[in-house]
Amino acid sequence: MTPSQKRALKVSSVSLCLCSILVLFACAKLSAWFTAVPLPKRVFPCDGDPSLSTFGFCNMSWGVEARVANLVKRLTLQEKVGFLGNHAGSVDRLGIPKYQWWSEALHGVSYIGGGTSFSSLVPGATSFPQVILTAASFNATLFETIGKVVSTEAREMHNVGLAGLTFWSPNVNIFRDPRWGRGQETPGEDPLLSSKYASGYVRGLQQSDDGNADRLKVAACCKHYTAYDIEDWKGVDRYHINTVVTQQDLEDTFQPPFKSCILDGNVACVMCSYNQVNGKPTCADPDFLAGIIRGKWKLNGYIASDCDSVYEFYNSQNYTKTLEEAAAKAILAGLDLNCGYVLVQHTEAAVRGGLLDESAIDKAISNNFATLMRLGFFDGDPRKQLYGKLGPDHVCTPSNQELAREAARQGIVLLKNNAGSLPLSSTTIKSLAVIGPNANVTTTMIGNYEGIPCKYVTPLQGLAAVVSTTYVAGCADKVAASADATVLVMGANQSIERENLDRVNLKLPGQQSLLVSEVANASKGPVILVIMSGGGMDVSFAKDNDKITSILWVGYPGEASGAAMADVIFGDHNLSGRLPMTWYPQSYADTVPMTNMTMRPDPAMGYPGRTYRFYTGPTLYSFEDGLSYSSFNHSLVQAPQVVSVPLEEGHVCRSSACESLEATGETCSNLTFDVHLNVKNVGNFSGSHTVFLFSSPPTVHRAPQKQLLGFEKVFLASQSEAQVQFKVDVCKDLSVVDELGHRKVALGMYVLHVGDLKHALSVQI
Ligand SMILES: *[C@@H]1O[C@H](CO)[C@@H](O)[C@H](O)[C@H]1NC(C)=O
Ligand SMILES: *[C@@H]1O[C@H](CO)[C@@H](O)[C@H](O)[C@H]1NC(C)=O
Ligand SMILES: *[C@@H]1O[C@H](CO)[C@@H](O)[C@H](O)[C@H]1NC(C)=O
Ligand SMILES: *[C@@H]1O[C@H](CO)[C@@H](O)[C@H](O)[C@H]1NC(C)=O
Ligand SMILES: *[C@@H]1O[C@H](CO)[C@@H](O)[C@H](O)[C@H]1NC(C)=O
Ligand SMILES: *[C@@H]1O[C@H](CO)[C@@H](O)[C@H](O)[C@H]1NC(C)=O
Numbered sequence: 082m083t084p085s086q087k088r089a090l091k092v093s094s095v096s097l098c099l100c101s102i103l104v105l106f107a108c109a110k111l112s113a114w115f116t117a118v119p120l121p122k123r124v125f126p127c128d129g130d131p132s133l134s135t136f137g138f139c140n141m142s143w144g145v146e147a148r149v150a151n152l153v154k155r156l157t158l159q160e161k162v163g164f165l166g167n168h169a170g171s172v173d174r175l176g177i178p179k180y181q182w183w184s185e186a187l188h189g190v191s192y193i194g195g196g197t198s199f200s201s202l203v204p205g206a207t208s209f210p211q212v213i214l215t216a217a218s219f220n221a222t223l224f225e226t227i228g229k230v231v232s233t234e235a236r237e238m239h240n241v242g243l244a245g246l247t248f249w250s251p252n253v254n255i256f257r258d259p260r261w262g263r264g265q266e267t268p269g270e271d272p273l274l275s276s277k278y279a280s281g282y283v284r285g286l287q288q289s290d291d292g293n294a295d296r297l298k299v300a301a302c303c304k305h306y307t308a309y310d311i312e313d314w315k316g317v318d319r320y321h322i323n324t325v326v327t328q329q330d331l332e333d334t335f336q337p338p339f340k341s342c343i344l345d346g347n348v349a350c351v352m353c354s355y356n357q358v359n360g361k362p363t364c365a366d367p368d369f370l371a372g373i374i375r376g377k378w379k380l381n382g383y384i385a386s387d388c389d390s391v392y393e394f395y396n397s398q399n400y401t402k403t404l405e406e407a408a409a410k411a412i413l414a415g416l417d418l419n420c421g422y423v424l425v426q427h428t429e430a431a432v433r434g435g436l437l438d439e440s441a442i443d444k445a446i447s448n449n450f451a452t453l454m455r456l457g458f459f460d461g462d463p464r465k466q467l468y469g470k471l472g473p474d475h476v477c478t479p480s481n482q483e484l485a486r487e488a489a490r491q492g493i494v495l496l497k498n499n500a501g502s503l504p505l506s507s508t509t510i511k512s513l514a515v516i517g518p519n520a521n522v523t524t525t526m527i528g529n530y531e532g533i534p535c536k537y538v539t540p541l542q543g544l545a546a547v548v549s550t551t552y553v554a555g556c557a558d559k560v561a562a563s564a565d566a567t568v569l570v571m572g573a574n575q576s577i578e579r580e581n582l583d584r585v586n587l588k589l590p591g592q593q594s595l596l597v598s599e600v601a602n603a604s605k606g607p608v609i610l611v612i613m614s615g616g617g618m619d620v621s622f623a624k625d626n627d628k629i630t631s632i633l634w635v636g637y638p639g640e641a642s643g644a645a646m647a648d649v650i651f652g653d654h655n656l657s658g659r660l661p662m663t664w665y666p667q668s669y670a671d672t673v674p675m676t677n678m679t680m681r682p683d684p685a686m687g688y689p690g691r692t693y694r695f696y697t698g699p700t701l702y703s704f705e706d707g708l709s710y711s712s713f714n715h716s717l718v719q720a721p722q723v724v725s726v727p728l729e730e731g732h733v734c735r736s737s738a739c740e741s742l743e744a745t746g747e748t749c750s751n752l753t754f755d756v757h758l759n760v761k762n763v764g765n766f767s768g769s770h771t772v773f774l775f776s777s778p779p780t781v782h783r784a785p786q787k788q789l790l791g792f793e794k795v796f797l798a799s800q801s802e803a804q805v806q807f808k809v810d811v812c813k814d815l816s817v818v819d820e821l822g823h824r825k826v827a828l829g830m831y832v833l834h835v836g837d838l839k840h841a842l843s844v845q846i
């Protein structure tokens with residue numbers, strides 16, 4: 082998606098109406114005027130005109146499939162191809178208006194794409210933290226709750242003609258390399274966390290308020306399928322790269338979030354990426370699209386291309402000689418909707434040239450129409466439907482904005498905390514120095530794929546609401562010397578890491594490290610380093626410097642950043658966020674080529690592997706790291722020592738030694754066990770705590786050194802305890818993937834880990 086397209090719809094917010102009562106009054110009058118003005122005349126399919134109601138596709142007593150078939154058979158070939166692009170065509174004689182498929186809602190309704198925009202009627206929408214920080218909350222309920230609020234605001238905006246119904250979010254690619262510019266958009270590096278985030282957020286967006294599983298509130302889209310996580314690294318860009326991926330890495334790292342989107346989240350769309358995987362563009366690969374997405378996982382919905390993906394595999398990859406061939410290859414592979422123009426402009430010629438049959442187009446547009454049917458697009462005026470009552474007063478409600486603040490609080494990660502540093506006491510700290518380039522930023526806090534937020538609370542504004550502050554963006558020794566405590570808000574922004582730009586440097590940008598060290602030297606009180614960034618930073622200088630008493634990572638915490646930061650810094654909320662990705666040292670970026678997709682280490686080649694599951698080198702901070710103001714103790718209540726896998730007579734492994742069994746079929750039906758733990762808050766602060774259950778499988782099939790089986794977040798008042806239970810599915814969760822990409826139950830000794838607790842488990846026949 083080109084930056085110019087993205088910016089095109091950005092309109093300035095009404096933040097002008099701030100200070101004076103006079104202006105506020107004018108604003109109030111203005112909004113009253115806007116609500117009184119009749120909406121522009123809009124055309125809704127199957128609405129009003131009695132001549133339309135006789136069309137079968139308008140008949141709401143029919144099933145989706147029958148309605149879609151009725152519509153498709155009424156269209157000419159030329160009309161049909163108009164429905165293969167994101168700027169879908171209109172057919173006046175059937176009362177069908179144009180439709181823009183491209184809207185985005187990564188962490189709030191966004192203006193990117195063209196299907197959605199803000200106006201004086203709806204000047205902003207709730208802007209939640211960038212996804213990487215929400216993932217750090219490790220709270221599956223929160224993922225779904227945010228999705229639900231976003232879809233409510235989206236529906237409201239649809240009612241007033243400002244938003245589409247099809248949102249191309251979430252981004253569920255694995256954050257494989259710390260340099261990735263879009264890592265910020267993802268739930269991190271772990272396949273299980275990404276899967277839970279993906280299915281949770283998708284359910285929140287899609288689930289219909291009337292409980293009808295076939296209806297969609299809005300349609301989500303899981304992207305970018307698959308093995309996509311390079312923007313532009315040292316001149317190697319996403320439009321040209323062929324990612325070389327083993328079947329093993331595909332199955333146990335890159336594919337699981339997409340599988341979960343479909344099987345657990347029932348997502349209505351999957352988007353194929355720009356890159357090639359093992360020599361074929363994903364949008365032209367019948368095995369990946371028709372085979373896996375539609376065949377194996379049975380997507381109920383449509384497959385979309387990333388924007389201009391089809392054009393790029395022709396233009397940048399020379400994968401086809403002509404655009405007609407590109408269109409035919411994409412459709413035959415299973416693509417239904419092209420963000421871009423290639424399919425709309427070249428499919429008709431491809432049919433006439435004999436490159437594909439019209440029936441292939443029928444199939445594609447049927448998937449698109451079925452999705453629109455499920456959204457109520459062909460049921461007339463949305464204001465007379467299920468969500469029709471939602472008006473502009475349902476956007477940016479106090480409770481929605483409170484959820485944005487709550488999400489940021491739940492995600493923020495405390496990485497270092499010397500005794501006596503955090504939380505600051507609002508009674509003893511009388512003056513606070515607030516320093517650094519990100520200390521009073523607005524748009525930086527929101528991250529990319531943004532909307533216009535309801536309002537901004539900058540870090541400075543949040544802290545200043547609690548205590549008297551002195552603010553300096555840059556050099557600041559004197560300020561720090563006289564304050565009771567110092568907060569330095571440093572880190573990155575979209576000029577450092579973004580779509581189309583990967584990092585090469587993992588250190589804080591420019592002179593930031595020097596500034597932090599100088600200020601720390603001059604400060605008399607606690608020095609709190611706050612890192613605002615998507616990806617991890619090599620801050621070894623700060624980790625090792627005793628004068629820097631605390632380090633917080635806040636991701637891009639959204640519209641309520643400053644309020645949430647004040648909540649955690651002053652201890653009104655006790656931190657519970659954990660890192661969803663490994664923080665590597667700069668040496669990693671200096672020695673490991675970003676373009677090498679291999680997950681597993683190769684010591685002979687000096688290749689250290691990737692993510693906590695495989696990486697063998699030194700880390701700054703690890704996946705799951707994060708401190709609390711309290712302490713929590715775990716003890717094991719119940720876990721099996723042996724799990725027996727039943728095998729039928731005559732199975733080869735009954736007579737000979739096997740290292741693993743196929744994790745499918747009879748062997749695996751209903752093979753689960755429970756792990757019960759007791760968790761106690763042994764500290765003086767109430768707070769939430771995430772319990773992580775990991776397993777270290779036997780060392781067969783180059784299995785991960787450690788993998789997450791489950792996580793559960795609990796709230797515990799000081800000195801209280803609770804039981805946490807995990808149901809472990811041996812074949813789904815405990816299994817590993819072999820070298821050929823087949824899921825296997827490894828036989829032998831496993832070690833289950835919860836914090837420092839270790840428990841041995843033997844899996845045998
Ligand atoms: C809708 O379909 C039903 C069942 O086929 C039919 O009885 C009814 O007349 C149709 N409605 C209209 C308005 O055509
Ligand atoms: C594609 O073809 C163009 C023109 O023939 C050539 O310049 C370019 O290097 C080719 N690109 C690739 C990726 O093969
Ligand atoms: C902080 O940023 C806000 C929003 O841009 C601005 O209104 C305010 O003047 C800034 N404060 C300082 C002290 O620069
Ligand atoms: C983004 O970060 C760069 C590097 O630190 C800095 O030069 C630039 O001013 C920042 N931009 C904004 C808008 O804060
Ligand atoms: C901080 O103080 C130490 C000890 O006085 C000194 O060695 C160091 O150079 C100072 N660092 C900076 C960045 O001023
Ligand atoms: C990636 O690194 C591994 C381990 O060193 C090596 O075997 C493999 O050939 C590399 N792959 C690519 C595509 O460079």
Ligand SMILES: *[C@@H]1O[C@H](CO)[C@@H](O)[C@H](O)[C@H]1NC(C)=O
Nearest residue numbers: 713714715761762763764837
């Ligand atoms: C918590 O666990 C640690 C280590 O197992 C133990 O030393 C400590 O006594 C426990 N504290 C409480 C309050 O149970």
Ligand SMILES: *[C@@H]1O[C@H](CO)[C@@H](O)[C@H](O)[C@H]1NC(C)=O
Nearest residue numbers: 749750751752753754755808
């Ligand atoms: C699975 O096993 C549990 C307990 O062993 C049992 O209650 C349940 O009915 C079984 N489910 C199926 C589908 O066999």
Ligand SMILES: *[C@@H]1O[C@H](CO)[C@@H](O)[C@H](O)[C@H]1NC(C)=O
Nearest residue numbers: 710711712763764765766799
């Ligand atoms: C908790 O509070 C008690 C009583 O005020 C105090 O003695 C103890 O040191 C505190 N514990 C910690 C870990 O701060």
Ligand SMILES: *[C@@H]1O[C@H](CO)[C@@H](O)[C@H](O)[C@H]1NC(C)=O
Nearest residue numbers: 652653654655765766767768
């Ligand atoms: C965090 O702990 C403090 C001190 O015990 C308490 O005042 C505050 O309510 C706690 N916050 C939460 C969310 O429990």
Ligand SMILES: *[C@@H]1O[C@H](CO)[C@@H](O)[C@H](O)[C@H]1NC(C)=O
Nearest residue numbers: 220222223226769794795796
């Ligand atoms: C998880 O998030 C939900 C939704 O915001 C919240 O109500 C709940 O308290 C959170 N759970 C924990 C254990 O913090």
